[in-house]
Amino acid sequence: MSQSAIKFKSISKKYGETTVLSSVDLEINDGETTALVGESGSGKTTLLQIVNGLTLPTTGSVEVFGEEIDYENLPKLRKKMGYAVQGGGLFPHMTVYENITVMAKLGGWSDEKLSVRAHHVVELVNLKKELLERFPHKLSGGQQQRVSLCRAMMLNPPLLLLDEPFSALDPITKSHIHDEFLKLQKAESRAILIVSHDMAEAVKLADNIVVLKDGKILQAGKVDEIVNGPANDYVAGLLASTGD
Numbered sequence: 001m002s003q004s005a006i007k008f009k010s011i012s013k014k015y016g017e018t019t020v021l022s023s024v025d026l027e028i029n030d031g032e033t034t035a036l037v038g039e040s041g042s043g044k045t046t047l048l049q050i051v052n053g054l055t056l057p058t059t060g061s062v063e064v065f066g067e068e069i070d071y072e073n074l075p076k077l078r079k080k081m082g083y084a085v086q087g088g089g090l091f092p093h094m095t096v097y098e099n100i101t102v103m104a105k106l107g108g109w110s111d112e113k114l115s116v117r118a119h120h121v122v123e124l125v126n127l128k129k130e131l132l133e134r135f136p137h138k139l140s141g142g143q144q145q146r147v148s149l150c151r152a153m154m155l156n157p158p159l160l161l162l163d164e165p166f167s168a169l170d171p172i173t174k175s176h177i178h179d180e181f182l183k184l185q186k187a188e189s190r191a192i193l194i195v196s197h198d199m200a201e202a203v204k205l206a207d208n209i210v211v212l213k214d215g216k217i218l219q220a221g222k223v224d225e226i227v228n229g230p231a232n233d234y235v236a237g238l239l240a241s242t243g244d
Helices: 044-052 074-078 096-106 111-124 141-153 171-187 199-205 223-228 233-240
Strands: 004-015 018-029 033-037 059-064 081-085 159-163 191-196 208-213 216-222
Touching: 004 044, 004 191, 018 044, 018 191, 018 208, 018 216, 033 044, 033 199, 044 059, 044 074, 044 081, 044 159, 044 191, 074 081, 081 141, 096 111, 096 141, 111 141, 111 171, 141 159, 141 171, 171 199, 191 199, 199 208, 199 223, 199 233, 208 223, 208 233, 216 223, 216 233, 223 233
Parallel strands: 033 191, 033 208, 081 159, 159 191
Antiparallel strands: 004 018, 004 059, 208 216
16 A cells, blocks of 8 residues: 555635635555646645645645645755646756756755766656757747756655646647656656646546545545546546547
8 A cells, every 4th residue: 555645634725715725635645646636726736835835724734755844944845846837937047957957956966966867867758968958948848848847856856746737738749748757657656746627637647636626625536436436527527528
């Protein structure tokens, strides 16, 4: 049985009178990919941001690898996690290589260690090495997203947080990067929490799916359990939208 990478304990989040998350209890397994799926405003991105400290819960607590998050000491926590967002979120004034290695360089890594790890992650996502000296504006959307994944993996963190990382890509590029993502998880297995509004993407990439609506969990389980036994019409409708 997989150990827990993240435990959400009675997490609620309010902005004024608006409730974004309502008493969410959830465990994310280590070594597996879990997809948070739901329409815009369902609370999925807020849940992800609570893990890396971009947002604080109104009530409740979160454990990462058995330790409760100390929101007063986020740098220590963030060393355990990689984070990638839609569109890449790359630094425009840095080359690809500088973008990928920036956190490791700040961590005092030697030039040799930087180079070895950077070239390893570049190979894992099938990014061409001749792109390393280019700046982000010279890259395609798919290339930018590969660089973003490389940067998130550079420190070899035990946890990856991905916020709709592939949603801006065209269908063909997205399919290619999905394949790279699956190879990546085989090569360096880790806990991955991915936010997506695309149920077909979640079914393809994840081991587990959590369906959110209006800040509450409608259903959570293994992909096969969700596909073969949707809990209600809403989940069934999301599955129907995946097509064949």
